[in-house]
Amino acid sequence: MILLQWATCAVVTILLLTRLPAFLRGHNRLMFWLMTLLDLAVLLSISGPYLAIDRLLGGHNVANLVLRFIIFGFTLLLGVRVARAFSGFRAERALLGPFGLGLLAAASAVLVASFVLSDLATSRVGFNTPDLELWPAIYGTMGRIYPTFTGIVLLPVLTSAVRRRGPALLRWAAALLGLGYFDLAISNIITVLPKEYLWLSQTINYSTILLLCAGLALVWVSSLVGRARARNVAGTQVKNPHT
Template sequence: MTWLAWVTFGVALVLALVRIPAALRGQSQLMLWLFALLAGAVLLSIEGPYLAIDHFLGGFNLANLLLRFLLYGITLLLAVRIAQAFGARGAQRVLLGPWGLAALGVVGGATVCSFVLLDPGASSVGLHGEATDIWFTVYSTLGRVYPGFTGVVLLPCLFRAVRRAPHRMLRAAALLLAAGYTLLALTNTFTLLPPSAVPLMEAVNYSTLLLILSGLATIWIGGLVARRRAVTS
């Protein structure tokens, strides 16, 4: 599924580049960083770039640990931004409150511990060669727990927005995001799947990213349309 990874990387990179003019004016700088970090995370999931970066870091899969923490940060910032876009103050309080930050801290600490305890072996994207190691199972499962948590927090407000958002663009964005976060929550079942299901898991991962990116792009386009209508009216 390398082609899908490169497509996802391209979409994230383009979205980052088109945000540069607004960011230089001091507008929506958060979105520029989010798209740039997303592009970097997707790049680290592709074998060629991953191996090159990991070789620079020592060649023992430290790039995989870096990828995990990139994803934790990205999912938190994304969830907060989406909650803001749909006026979901309750979701923001959960994500940034004691319970949400405690969940992030616990998962982050456990991720580092499990990485230290597993045998990462030679540099290998996805660490597929260590799938029989119990600590690899713990490590890979933890990588999905916190992102899935943010999705569960957001889904109620997204489902409400699909039905009640005042504009069609917002309803479409909410639908795309709800589909993406539903897939994200379902990735927590990957631990139960056999190793032969790796292509399916990769397809779900990249489809999740594309849906979320498409939802964010739809919110941005909807904002542009609304501002232009306000100017011309």
């Protein structure tokens, strides 16, 4: 499972580096920040980096709280990016409107409160406890409610994009992103899974990340193909002004 964790981190880092030139030119900086947040999230889900960073923060699992807020930020930015890519204007309004932002604020408040009440003195990656205790369970649940909400908002948009006619790359991107969000919804069972099913929890988590990354990569490739075709058409019209 450690191999899967580091492989996922490597994939996200490569995607981040591919976005760096465009970021430095001032193009599509949202994608760069998305990949940055996701890379940090993956890194903080791996035991070695997590424990090292948590020690710097005091050694009381504060790194996990930071991880949860990174995931909140990532899922919000991702939701906005996906909604815009597939013309999901209603989905974007739901995410950035009073209800969406209100849910984000409420989930954040309960997350912090349950973190404090959990009172875990020992630094543990994943915020795991030996037994299913109330406040850690609430903390884990609240950490997944808002990301799941963004997926519920976007699934109708992605389903519609898969069904309608359009560029094949965008339809594949919508399918992969939809599967990623479906995986994200399934991940809500992780909070109640016993310790011996840790492998299943991690498989769900990392497959979600890889599916979302693959979908985002195809959205990017599709935009590159579209711009290349537009340049070719413009060049042809310049060469043949009377056609």
